[in-house]
Amino acid sequence: MLTENAKIGFIGTGVMGKSMAQNLQNAGYPLTIYTRTKEKAKSLIHNGASWKSSVAELAQSVDIIITMVGYPADVEEVYFGKDGILENAKPDTYVIDMTTSNPSLAVEIYKQAKDKNIHALDAPVSGGDIGAKSGKLAIMTGGEIQAFETVLPIFKTLGENIILQGKAGAGQHTKLANQITIASNMIGVCEAITYAKNAGLNPELVLDSITTGAAGSWSLSNLAPRMIKGDYAPGFYVKHFIKDMAIALESAQEMGLLTPGLSLSLKLYKEVAENGENDSGTQALIKLFEK
Template identity: 45%
Template sequence: MATEWKVGFIGLGIMGRSMSRHIINAGYQVTVWNRTASKMEEAAGWGARKARSPKEVAENSNLIITIVGDTPDVREVVEGENGVLAGAKPGSVLIDMSTISPDATRQIAARAAEQGVAMLDAPVSGGDIGARNGTLSIMVGGEASVLESVKPVLETMGKSIVHCGPNGAGQTVKACNQILCGLNLLGMVEALAFAKKAGVDLEKMIEVTTRGAGGSWALANLGPRVVKGDLDPGFSVRFQQKDLRIVLQEAERLELPLLGTAAVQQLLRSVQAHGGNEDGTHALIRLMEQLGNVSITPSE
């Protein structure tokens, strides 16, 4: 297994932008590609090389990282005519850090293995804040020995790196994470509405409850943004809905009822219906304001 990694990075969105920069700043040679080509210019300013396709990224790398929107996007950049597998050399490692279907992950990993390419599924949690700070939680599926060899690269982006099992296990644990994120999000907006309607100072409520048993990442990080009226996306409603769709599809396959998760998915659909698709997930507060006839975010 290679120890001198030449890194390819595909996907320079809200998360990938910061993640790729950490790898560059750590001194690795990095080649980037993004569907919207203009986003590569910033990475080039940090020292990255620009590629014309995922295939070219793979031709110039022995460790290729992808973080794109959805399962079809991963299939396209990995398995497409000009995808990673069209240019990857045997002995290379592919790390998909997107959040996609566990079943699709296993299929892609099998296809990569046919070409002598090892694959890890390594979805992340921590949002834009974790990506910027290099403190993401990374849940990994695949061979433990492969993970060990690439861990120095992953450590530039995350502080918690856990091997969860074979290919698909990382995505399954990420699905669990998204169940918790959705339900914690709902708990946060209901608590904010309850406090506001009862006349309690919201900042003081957040200060106290984040230190107690009801505390959560959503409450500590998104609660203050709600109070300020900042609904910009660290993680958008659109992507959360994609993740919850994956969760509910897997739950259907497992014949497992997930009542709370389904409720959050439907509530976020209402946010989408009112134009909040690209807002942060904490825009769920707007629906809570409508349902409870209470004003929580500052008026514009």
């Protein structure tokens, strides 16, 4: 049973991870962090977080470990091997991977963790930088109900829509369904803005009309205004969305599913990346349409 004084270790303080870690600090949780570059965690350290120089050192010193890294390869690196989380965490530690990753990898982490009496959950999130900052992320979870209920107070610090979707890997599958939905929607948002401009309309006024109707979506309300303003700062990187879509496409193909919208979106985003927008926000897709 975890207490409100449970020590949380956080690995991965990027665009979203940093805000998530900050929310845990604000809620009063003792926070320990590991980053490859200490400078990136400067503000968290200034606010009282402890910094460890390795994953192993962090894993040995906390009760809960949250990971929010970039790619499945990064997840493998921090969880497996003699210097990884699973070889160094204490029994009864709770490990929560909030990275969008392969469902099969989530299952493997769960299996190896269970063998060591460590409780593992896969809990990817949606909501971008806005949701991370406001603590209103959607959290899609896979794993055992006991582990989920134990860490639910922590999830409530990070998000609002928090659902246990099923056994290990279910959180990742749900997040992939989320990304498949966004993939086609982003094309529609770009086409709509381009159409509005070419029709001689004020695109901001158009948004005022269509965001509250049947066309409404998170992307339309939050990313379309950035597109109109030419603001391509990353709330979620193009490169990470490409990674997510590639995982989703591979998973869909394994199930024998046809996903033409996903395939087209992945193709377009790869073109955006080739044009130098890898580190831009996903709203940079509009640049293809503005040509």
